[in-house]
Amino acid sequence: MSSKLKSDVKDLALADAGLKRIVWAERDMPVLRAIRERFEKEKPLAGMRMSACLHVTAETANLARTLVAGGADLVLVASNPLSTQDDVAASLVRDFHIAVHAIKGEDEKSYYKHIAAALAHRPNVTMDDGADLVSAMIFINLDRLEALHEEVRAWAKSLSADERKKIVTDVVASMEETTTGVIRLRAMEKDGVLKLPVIAVNDAETKHFFDNRYGTGQSTIDGVIRATDILIAGRKIVVAGYGWCGKGVAMRARGFGAHVIVTEVEPIRALEAAMDGFEVMPMADAAKIGDLFITVTGDMHVIRKEHFMLMKDGAMICNSGHFNVELALDDLTSLAKGVNKNIREFVDEFTLANGRRLYVLGEGRLINLAAAHGHPASVMDMSFAAQALSTEWAVSMKGKLGDTVHDVPRAVDQWVAKLKLQTMGIAIDTLTAEQSKYLESWEMGT
Numbered sequence: 001m002s003s004k005l006k007s008d009v010k011d012l013a014l015a016d017a018g019l020k021r022i023v024w025a026e027r028d029m030p031v032l033r034a035i036r037e038r039f040e041k042e043k044p045l046a047g048m049r050m051s052a053c054l055h056v057t058a059e060t061a062n063l064a065r066t067l068v069a070g071g072a073d074l075v076l077v078a079s080n081p082l083s084t085q086d087d088v089a090a091s092l093v094r095d096f097h098i099a100v101h102a103i104k105g106e107d108e109k110s111y112y113k114h115i116a117a118a119l120a121h122r123p124n125v126t127m128d129d130g131a132d133l134v135s136a137m138i139f140i141n142l143d144r145l146e147a148l149h150e151e152v153r154a155w156a157k158s159l160s161a162d163e164r165k166k167i168v169t170d171v172v173a174s175m176e177e178t179t180t181g182v183i184r185l186r187a188m189e190k191d192g193v194l195k196l197p198v199i200a201v202n203d204a205e206t207k208h209f210f211d212n213r214y215g216t217g218q219s220t221i222d223g224v225i226r227a228t229d230i231l232i233a234g235r236k237i238v239v240a241g242y243g244w245c246g247k248g249v250a251m252r253a254r255g256f257g258a259h260v261i262v263t264e265v266e267p268i269r270a271l272e273a274a275m276d277g278f279e280v281m282p283m284a285d286a287a288k289i290g291d292l293f294i295t296v297t298g299d300m301h302v303i304r305k306e307h308f309m310l311m312k313d314g315a316m317i318c319n320s321g322h323f324n325v326e327l328a329l330d331d332l333t334s335l336a337k338g339v340n341k342n343i344r345e346f347v348d349e350f351t352l353a354n355g356r357r358l359y360v361l362g363e364g365r366l367i368n369l370a371a372a373h374g375h376p377a378s379v380m381d382m383s384f385a386a387q388a389l390s391t392e393w394a395v396s397m398k399g400k401l402g403d404t405v406h407d408v409p410r411a412v413d414q415w416v417a418k419l420k421l422q423t424m425g426i427a428i429d430t431l432t433a434e435q436s437k438y439l440e441s442w443e444m445g446t
């Protein structure tokens, strides 16, 4: 059963289209489907009030169905103002009776009103994509209400001091979906303020090896094409950050025939990019020659004033990292003598004092979710299988996990990979007894 709480979605009349997309995505999510079928029988999440702060997409809808099948009373809210698929949100409410608070294009006030709705559900289990939910809970726990957005602060102030403490102490565990969220949670742990167990789902190999690389790689290029209709072949594309996402974006851009330049701050990653055959240089050099810039670092102000000033007329700039802080858009606004918003959907034109026009795509928010539909279902099948199984594991470990960031159990990772291979019709070899023994021994040499 899902929560009887109210929902806040754009328009329930969009539900027919959303339902079609949810069903279509499910066809490519066999691993998650197998988990849902088991959850329906075993109800491992029975009695759990759950709040999930995720990109509200067709794939997330299938995760939500799985959690509800497992017995969770779920509230789903947006983890980004531009990533909600309104038709999917409508179908979740109408067809699956799940409480959803998410509207594409919502302003900051609505975004945090939705976070407050997730907290008001008084969850025992939370799921985050970027740690916005947990960080609000931690600020409340620390009584640092001034650090909260006014919408969340107003709600928190309506509680007694005891009730505020319970916001964190009632939580069995929280799952985290993305690199940026894990970085924030580890920083909380380091500062000694993380007062609940967290499972770093992003760090499972069946998650970031595939979702961050192949999912972000494909869907980022998809987002750029949908926003601009440009030909990728022959363009100079600058990819900032050669982590899991950056490798995917660079690989796919090359596949489309782009000349790819990588910028990095970490020497091993920079070396890897160079040996993978990409040109590597500082942003100050790349800024002068790039036609399209894509940031995927999880860092702030990767492209800033000094870089914008060097860019060519017509250069396009976008971000596929989690938060909209990678591009210093305030710098760009202050440099611009004119700004033409929405010269086409997802494209804003900035004309600089030097006459050059720069184009920002998707308001600097993750372009693959703002302008396209995010990762394909087949890859989210693994990420969300890891989410569902991690949730089941964390609930089964209630009271036994310390207030730290935990890895997903290796057995979960292995199970997801095995079933994914099986559903792809791929068989692999197994070690012979002789090989197992050899691999565990040290005596045999030259």
Ligand SMILES: NC(=O)c1ccc[n+]([C@@H]2O[C@H](COP(=O)([O-])OP(=O)(O)OC[C@H]3O[C@@H](n4cnc5c(N)ncnc54)[C@H](O)[C@@H]3O)[C@@H](O)[C@H]2O)c1
Pocket (backbone or CB within 6 Å): 178, 179, 180, 181, 208, 211, 212, 216, 240, 241, 242, 243, 244, 245, 246, 263, 264, 265, 266, 269, 296, 297, 298, 299, 302, 320, 321, 322, 323, 366, 367, 368, 375
């Ligand atoms: N768009 C999506 O759908 C999606 C999917 C998964 C992850 N993400 C987000 O993408 C971001 C990157 O994730 P990841 O898994 O690739 O992380 P990662 O840690 O594997 O890679 C980030 C890379 O950026 C580099 N970097 C940091 N600051 C830099 C700078 N100033 N200039 C150049 N390089 C810099 C780091 O050295 C690192 O190699 C995170 O914010 C993550 O949450 C987005």
